[in-house]
Amino acid sequence: MHPTIEFDPELIARMSQRGPRYTSYPTADRFTPGFGAADLAAAARPGKPLSLYVHIPFCESLCYYCACNKIITHDRTKAVKYLGYLMREIDMQAALFAEDALVEQLHFGGGTPTYLDDAQMGDLLGHLRSRFAFAPDDTGEFSIEIDPRTVDGARIRTLRRQGFNRLSLGVQDFDEDVQRAVNRLQPEALTRDAISAARDAGFRSISIDLIYGLPLQNVATMSATLDKVIAASPDRISVYNYAHMPQLFKSQKLIRDEDLPDGATKLAMLGLCIGRLCAAGYVYIGMDHFAKPDDELARAQRDGTLHRNFQGYSTHAEVDMVACGVSAISAVNGTYAQNEKSLEPYYSRIDRGELPVTRGLVLSADDLLRRDVIQRLMCDFALDLPALSARWDVDAAAKLASELARLAELERDGLLTLTPDRIEVSAKGRLLIRNVCMVFDDYFGKPPAVPLQRMQYSRTV
Known part of the structure; x- marks a missing residue:
């Protein structure tokens, strides 16, 4: 198997669960x-x-x-x-x-x-x-x-x-x-x-x-x-x-x-x-x-x-990211903005001279920090905690102490190694990276902001 990824079917079968794909956070x-x-x-x-x-x-x-x-x-x-x-x-x-x-x-x-x-x-x-x-x-x-x-x-x-x-x-x-x-x-x-x-x-x-x-x-x-x-x-x-x-x-x-x-x-x-x-x-x-x-x-x-x-x-x-068209989602300066999902409401807003935005979110400072954590894990399969602290002018290890403690179980399963300064996802943990990221998702498992809006996620593998 390629050295950057290891396929462990027993581990995947045991740990796969439903969770976000993190094309955005939140x-x-x-x-x-x-x-x-x-x-x-x-x-x-x-x-x-x-x-x-x-x-x-x-x-x-x-x-x-x-x-x-x-x-x-x-x-x-x-x-x-x-x-x-x-x-x-x-x-x-x-x-x-x-x-x-x-x-x-x-x-x-x-x-x-x-x-x-x-x-x-x-x-x-x-x-x-x-x-x-x-x-x-x-x-x-x-x-x-x-x-x-x-x-x-x-x-x-x-x-x-x-x-x-x-x-x-x-x-x-x-x-x-x-x-x-x-x-x-x-x-x-x-x-x-x-x-x-x-x-x-x-x-x-x-x-x-x-x-x-x-x-x-x-x-x-x-x-x-x-x-x-x-x-x-x-x-x-x-x-x-x-x-x-x-x-x-x-x-x-x-x-x-x-x-x-x-x-x-x-x-x-x-x-x-x-x-x-x-x-x-x-x-x-x-x-x-x-x-x-x-x-x-x-x-x-x-x-x-x-x-x-x-x-x-x-x-x-x-x-x-500026997104145009029905259902498209923009990501601009710490915000997300989604257009109307159906044609007639999309047309109606534009006829009123409005951008066809139907919902969105302004990210909090905590959201931005956690988004950065999830981005780096998804892209690098690693997280440098001192660098994270410097980017956000915060003691990242202290702020994320409970999440880092929860990673100990994933470390025992061989998904990653954890040191005081760094998270390093293992070759067999890379296929389960969504599981690792979910630890830092402060919203996961909580009721959605708007009733009946809960997403049904796919399995992590």
Whole structure:
């Protein structure tokens, strides 16, 4: 097994529990409707570098496993209307920041961002560039998620000309029976053609998403999928654990419970993924993510500059995230602000001349400290307590004394080592990093701020 990660199935089976993924701290169930557009405006810092996220919610077909905020439709007029409102929101967001606030990152997610046609995408990108200053192509990271079933080589070349330089492809599994069971038939040739076209077009980075735990999956099907993924040689690979929660996501009710692999099979598939990808030269970044050693994520982790946000791991830590579109979440200057989750309320707020913020949070000093702790553990698998104390002008060891004491049990289980100055997560503790972070979560297990807003978390492994 790769020296930076050790797969211990007995330990994982014993310790896995439901808990947050910590794309934010505090987690989204702590957001309150008391936070509104005025609070976001007050938090804005003109001139600070930015990361932009744009949410395009539309998809042509339903993938049964999907837990994203999406709208399944073939009515293209819906996208026309949405774009009009989205551009109006962009105008309002841009007004909060100086014209010279440099956009270092841009990410289009969904839904399926390429639901927009070439002209619509060009208009939207042109509008963004007219409102924000963008970093040059050789230093900025401008990414988009694509569906290889609906995007051909010509479209990929157009996306590159339009300014995107990173591409993410949903694959999930190459096995046809598995694809049929989740209503996502995607021949291998389409994925290979998309990757080839992206390389020819000059995309700097190509990422593939996989999921383990889908219906009809087993170790043999996952092994065959890994053969094909490794042969395609993407720069980054994400391997997500499918969380089956049909009570929350109606589309998952279309998946038959009897087709789902049992817990032992899921663990075996995870172990296979780790072993095969690390043997192929990929570095385990953490929380489902693998990257080639020369990828920016791997370099940032080695340098101690890796960051985690609502899109996962990132190389740009000191930027505010401005998120546009239905359900999108901004993270600006110690605040979180989430837009309306449904189209009509989103449109109504914009028609009233308001930013479409429906809820959010102003982080306290304690929140900021604990967020820093969780960030460093998630990204570095270590925490330097004197450095933490210096950053926040506090005696971190004293303030977190009860949490550090609780780590003794995890230390006995071999997840970490603890000294007066440092927490160091072990190779076999890295897969259970969420368990370690939960010790420092002052909200976990407490009632949410707003009734009926409690999140149902996936298992930590």
